[in-house]
Amino acid sequence: MMIEKLVIASxxxxxxxxxxxxxxxxxxxxFPQSDFNVVEAPEPHCTFIENALSKARHASLATxxxxxxxxxxxxxxxxxxxxxxxxxxxxxxxxxxxxxxxxLIKTLDGLENRAAYYYCCLVLVRKHDDxxxxxxxxxxxxxxxxxxxxSNGFGYxxxxxxxxxxxxxxxxxxxxxxxxSHRGQALRKMLHLIEHLTD
Amino acid sequence: MMIEKLVIASxxxxxxxxxxxxxxxxxxxxFPQSDFNVVEAPEPHCTFIENALSKARHASLATxxxxxxxxxxxxxxxxxxxxxxxxxxxxxxxxxxxxxxxxLIKTLDGLENRAAYYYCCLVLVRKHDDxxxxxxxxxxxxxxxxxxxxSNGFGYxxxxxxxxxxxxxxxxxxxxxxxxSHRGQALRKMLHLIEHLTD
Numbered sequence: 001m002m003i004e005k006l007v008i009a010s011x012x013x014x015x016x017x018x019x020x021x022x023x024x025x026x027x028x029x030x031f032p033q034s035d036f037n038v039v040e041a042p043e044p045h046c047t048f049i050e051n052a053l054s055k056a057r058h059a060s061l062a063t064x065x066x067x068x069x070x071x072x073x074x075x076x077x078x079x080x081x082x083x084x085x086x087x088x089x090x091x092x093x094x095x096x097x098x099x100x101x102x103x104l105i106k107t108l109d110g111l112e113n114r115a116a117y118y119y120c121c122l123v124l125v126r127k128h129d130d131x132x133x134x135x136x137x138x139x140x141x142x143x144x145x146x147x148x149x150x151s152n153g154f155g156y157x158x159x160x161x162x163x164x165x166x167x168x169x170x171x172x173x174x175x176x177x178x179x180x181s182h183r184g185q186a187l188r189k190m191l192h193l194i195e196h197l198t199d
Numbered sequence: 200m201m202i203e204k205l206v207i208a209s210x211x212x213x214x215x216x217x218x219x220x221x222x223x224x225x226x227x228x229x230f231p232q233s234d235f236n237v238v239e240a241p242e243p244h245c246t247f248i249e250n251a252l253s254k255a256r257h258a259s260l261a262t263x264x265x266x267x268x269x270x271x272x273x274x275x276x277x278x279x280x281x282x283x284x285x286x287x288x289x290x291x292x293x294x295x296x297x298x299x300x301x302x303l304i305k306t307l308d309g310l311e312n313r314a315a316y317y318y319c320c321l322v323l324v325r326k327h328d329d330x331x332x333x334x335x336x337x338x339x340x341x342x343x344x345x346x347x348x349x350s351n352g353f354g355y356x357x358x359x360x361x362x363x364x365x366x367x368x369x370x371x372x373x374x375x376x377x378x379x380s381h382r383g384q385a386l387r388k389m390l391h392l393i394e395h396l397t398d
Contacts, residue, residue, distance in 0.1 A: 046328045049248065075330075084330045119331060129245045131274075131283045132318060135334060 003126065003194055005029040009059035009069035010041055015183070019070065022178055022187040026136030028192060031065075038062045041069075048073065048085055048121035053133060059129035068190070072120035074104075074156045074183060076144060078113040087155070101148060101159055114143040118160060118169075120182035122190050134193045138185030142169075153177060202325065202393055204228040208258035208268035209240055213353030214382070218269065221377055221386040225393065233294075237261045240268075247272065247284055247320035252332060260327035267389070271319035271381060273303075273355045275343065277312040286354070300347060300358055302322075313342040317359060319381035321389050333392045337384030341368075352376060 006028050008019055016032050023030050043051040043057030048071040051122050055069035073087030083090040083104075091099035108114065117139050124134040148158035152168030157169035162180065167175060177182040207218050215231050222229050239287075240257030242250040247270040254268035256359035271355050272286035282289040290298035307313065316338050323333040340362050349369030356368035361379065368376060377383040 047252070047330050047332060049332065049334065050252070053246070053249070081330060121331075131280060132320075133246060133248065135248065135336075137334075170268050 003028055003066050003124075003197065005031065005065055006124075007031050007033050007036065007038070007059050007063045007065045007067045008066045009033050009038070009041065009055040012154070015070055015072075018178060018181075018183050019068065020172070021174070022184060023068075023191070026176065026191060028194075033059045033063070033067075036063045043071065043085070046085060048119065049123065051085060052121050052123040053125070056123045056125045057128045058131065060125050060130075064125045066124065067128075068122060068124045070120060070122050070183065070186075072118065074160065075117050075119055076108070077115040078108065078111050084119075097155060101156060102158060104144065104159055105146065107146075108144055108146075114145075114161075115141075116144050116160065117141045118156075118182040120186040122183075122186045124194070125189060134190060134197075136186045136189035136193060138182040138187075138189070139180040140169075140180065140185070152169065201389050202227055202265050202396065203325075204230065204264055205323070206230050206232050206235065206237070206239070206258050206262045206264045206266045208232050208240065208254040208266045211353070214269055214271075215381050217373070217377060217380075218267070218386065220373070221383060222267075222390070225390060227393075232258045232262070232266075235262045242270065242284070245284060247318060248322065248334065251320045251322040252324070255322045255324045255332065256327050259329075265323065265325045266327075267321060267323045269319060269321050269382065269385075271317065273359065274316050274318055275307070276314040277307065277310050283318075296354060300355060303343065303355060303358055304345065304347075307343055307345075313344075313360075314340075315343050315359065316340045317355075317381040319385040321382075321385045322346060323389060323393070333389060333396075335385045335388035335392060337381040337388070338384075339368075339384070340381065341383040 041055040045051045052071035056067045060068035074086050075081045088095040091103035094162045120138045122136045143161045145159045149168035160169040163168045240254040243337040244250045251268045251270035255266045259266035272283050274280045290302035319337045321335045342360045344358045348367035352369045359368040
């Protein structure tokens with residue numbers, strides 16, 4: 001089953017832009033789920049994979065198209081992996097990037113161990129009841145800054161210091177971020193899986 | 200979090216033997232869930248990954264240990280991927296290898312397209328609510344014979360003709376089967392993930 005079109009099961013504009021950019025090498029027509037008035041799916045699970053599957057399945061069922069979903073988050077060693085799957089709602093609902101970053105600064109105030117990683121799990125279902133969803137993961141290691149830096153990206157990017165470049169994720173150009181980020185890694189793996197799909 | 204002991208969330212003796220053999224290079228104490236009187240977990244899902252996760256989580260919750268589960272099946276092109284996640288119950292419940300093989304011979308009687316693959320999804324949870332389970336997959340391509348051959352292995356092995364060796368899976372020695380099978384591939388990937396685990 002070749003994939004000719006794909007709905008992206010996300011309403012997050014930052015994610016949508018990154019995913020659409022990284023999928024552009026494929027000859028696949030890509031649509032955000034908002035084009036079909038698909039509402040947000042529930043994300044009730046304790047695992048990234050199940051939340052991503054829930055979102056992908058929901059979008060595929062509503063559109064009768066293959067669907068790709070992302071569930072991702074920031075995992076902080078000193079917080080035993082929190083906020084993790086709850087990253088979007090660290091400071092409460094509705095999700096708000098500024099409030100989340102402020103809450104993170106306060107939560108880690110005075111802590112020595114700033115180690116953290118961004119994790120991304122992508123799931124692609126070819127149909128809503130696809131028994132073998134394509135799954136791709138990515139991890140981006142870094143640490144949490146005490147003050148925000150940069151204005152690119154989204155989420156916790158202003159506080160996430162990349163280990164390799166020594167820059168905050170929000171200081172990186174979209175091109176560089178896509179090369180090294182958790183989502184970039186996962187999307188390149190997903191491209192490989194899509195290209196090698198056989199019946 | 201290093202893994203020092205692991206419960207295998209399966210009551211299938213064929214699976215247990217293959218998994219214990221393939222995990223033996225690791226310095227991990229491996230126990231079948233029957234050692235702890237863990238009963239079979241429900242497998243209600245339409246995906247292998249969710250059923251494997253359900254089994255692993257169930258065993259980890261019952262034992263407070265990391266747990267590894269396998270969900271696998273035979274996917275037949277001419278049957279649109281069936282029996283798939285229902286492979287164990289193709290001829291009804293309770294699961295019976297002979298009845299399943301007989302049912303498969305009858306179902307494919309007269310069909311030209313015999314293409315099939317075995318698929319295996321392994322999931323390892325470090326705790327029952329592990330947000331990032333380790334996931335490893337394997338696929339073994341072949342076709343379905345018209346008559347059973349060989350007496351090794353289990354499941355549909357007597358009817359599953361391996362593309363490469365030209366032998367039925369049940370004609371292969373355990374050593375050769377573990378080298379090429381869906382479960383062998385997935386377990387080698389899982390070993391790699393376990394060896395590279397970081398906090």
